[in-house]
Amino acid sequence: MFFNRYRAAGNYYNECVARGSCSTSPEIRSLQEVILIFLRQLAFYELKLDELNASYFENKDTIIEGVVTLIATGEYSHEQMLEIVSKIYSKMLYARKEYLNFCSEHNLKCEDLKFTLKLNPKMTLPDIIQSGEKAFLLRYKKISPQQKNLNEILVMVIKSVSANLIRLKEYDKFDDVAYKNMLNCLNSLNYPRTSADKIKENIDNLARIDINLIDMLEQSQKERFGEITKKLVPQTTKPGKAVLVSGTNLQNLYEILQKSKDMKLDIYTHSDLLIGHAFSVMEEFKNLKGHYGSCFSNCVLDFATFPGAILLTKNTYPNIEYLYRGKLFSAEEIPPKGVIQIKEDDYSPLFEAAMEAKGFTHGREVEPVEVGYDKEETLAKIHSISEKINSGEIEHLLIIGLSDNSDTQEEYFRKLYALLPEKSFVITFSYHYRTENELYVNLVNNLPEAYNFLKEIFALVPVNSENISFFFTKCDANSISNIINLSNLGAKHIYLTQCPPYVINHNLLSTLKSLYHIMPTTVPSKDIEKILAE
Known part of the structure; x- marks a missing residue:
């Protein structure tokens, strides 16, 4: 399970705004609290068993x-939520x-937790929610x-x-050191007397581990999947039966291509x-025809109009509550x-549903889209940018991060670009306007590739340079970790975009501002004034 779980705001925020339902209900908040209580208790016993060499992270x-x-609770039915809560609770009790x-058995005097919340088989989901509220x-x-x-x-x-x-884990790898550090941080939530300084120390240490x-x-x-390359991707559809693979899981996409290559x-x-x-290994598959739709503006419309079967890859939770579901897997x-x-x-x-579906009866011409980058060509551009910063030809370098491309942010950056002074340059992974003072790299929210690209930049332009302004355009957990x-x-x-209050509320934002010197974006003219004054 994963992203777009950790893209908590993203596309959902765009669509929920239209429906007037952007909030975390008290019920969902209470369920999240219940899950968190049982998880931190389970973390306690997992660590204790490891200390005693009684088990190894079972x-x-x-x-x-x-x-x-915790990010995707709104996508589950009541029955599924009961199943999730019950599973974690039973695992905790067993541990x-x-x-x-x-x-x-070993005559040891062992520490135990006081339970603030207990379940019994007769409890319904509303009962659990009420307990979570308390x-x-x-x-x-x-x-x-x-x-x-x-x-x-x-x-x-x-x-x-x-x-x-x-x-x-999708790549058959794991990091036990990172897991144990995460467990210790989760376990720390069992101790309300943990000082603010210690909590911040835990945050900073865990964020460093996250980068690794x-x-x-x-x-x-x-x-x-091979090296990233520059690729012009067709968006034109062709007559025939089709499968749409949505989400972020490259391994699921590879499996689909491999298993359907002779169909x-x-x-x-x-x-x-x-x-x-953009990955070189994917070029081997002739059945990979192109890209469909524009989820950045309306995922629901894309799914509703696709005339075949749709796979939501592992760790993908788009907002699908109003969709026709017979073709969703x-x-x-x-x-x-x-x-x-x-x-x-x-x-x-999935394949059977695709064969039974209508499929595309005729093609639809759409302009192709460029994705990825040519490493040699781009490194040459980064060297040129570095030289221009050192010579004073570039005084302000703006780096705009990954994004879900909301209309509000599109308007913000369009105005910001128009106000940029002459001696400025933009490296952007999202919003771009084809200006001379811009380097656009389309990595489509693939954070590992964006991180690798940034390492190339920071090798030449130090991250602590006074010349650089960073713009984070997403409010998810991963962005907060990277900001830290x-x-x-x-x-x-x-700079951090205006986040919906159900993701980062005012008090939380104030803490981020005071401890990590984050500046929320306001209006382009005022933000440009700040940049020029820096």
């Missing part, structure tokens, strides 16, 4: 998947029993507002680390899987409500 899948589930039995209120009565905000930031970094650990995971992911992608099926990517076309252990589950990597139900790292590395000017 619950790591339950814990990291449970943490990432506790195993721990206490070990202590008893636990939520009780928890925050015991700590200061600063501790509360720091704990929320810590949970965001825990989510980011967990998501990246899950992605590593991103580096491992970039290496893993390269090993499995009369055309495979189209969707959403962030556009980047798949997912490889998740617990798929979104109404979506057909793919089990044991058997994609035959940049700030700790000495980045001077970090």
Whole structure:
């Protein structure tokens, strides 16, 4: 389970604004609290058992998947939520029993937790929600507002680390050191007296570990799918039966291409899987026909108009509640409500649905889109930018991060570009306007590749340079983790887009501003004034 779980705002925010439903309901918040309580308790027993050499991280899948589930609770039915909560609770009880039995058998005096929340088989989901509300209120009565905000930031970094650990598993890799550090941070939430300084120390340490995971992911992608290249991707459809593969999971895309290569099926990517076309290994598949739709503006419309079967790759949670579901499939252990589950990597139900569907009766001409980059050509441009900064020809370098391309931000950056002074330059991974003072690299929200690209820049232009202003255009857990790292590395000017309050509320933003010197974007004219004054 993963992203777009860790893209908490993203496309969902664009669509929920239109429906007037952008909020985290009290019920969802309470369920998240219940899950978090059981996860931190499970982390306690997991660590204790490891200390005693009684077991070796037997619950790591339950814990990291449970943490990432916190982002996607709104996509589950009541029955699925009961299943998730019950699974984590039963795992926690079993770990506790195993721990206490070990202590008893070896005559050890062992620490145990006081339970603030207990379940019984007769409890319904509303009962659990009510218990979660009480636990939520009780928890925050015991700590200061600063501790509360720091704990929320810590949970965001825990989510980011967990998501990246899950992605590593897709490449048959894991990082036990990162996992244990994440466990210790999760366990720290059991102790309300943890000082604000200690919580911040935990945040900073875990964020550094998160960067190492991103580096491992970039290496893993390269090993499995080859080098990134520059590719002109067709968006034109052709007559025939088709499968749409949506999300971020490159491994799922590869499996679909491999297993359907001898079938009369055309495979189209969707959403962030556009980047798949840029990897050299994917070029081997003639059944990979192109990219379909524009999820950045309306995922629901894309899915509703696609005349074939659709796979939501692992770790993908778009907003699908209003879709026709008979053609939607997912490889998740617990798929979104109404979506057909793919089990044991058997994609035959997906392929059968595609063959039975109408398919494209005629082609549709759409302009191709460029994705990826030519490494040699781009490195030459980065060297040129570095030389111009050193000579004073470039005084202000703006780096615009990955984005889900909202209309609001599109308007913001269009105006910002228009106000840029002569001696400025923009390196952007998202919003671009084909100006002479711009280097656009389309990596389609593939963070490991973006991170690798930034390393090339920082090798020539120090991250703590007074000349650089960073613009973060996403409000997800991974972005917050990256912001913390940049700030700790000495980045001077970090701007964060206006985030929906259900993702980052005012108090949380104030803490990020004071501790990590983040500046929320306002209006382009005022932000340009700040940049020029820096």
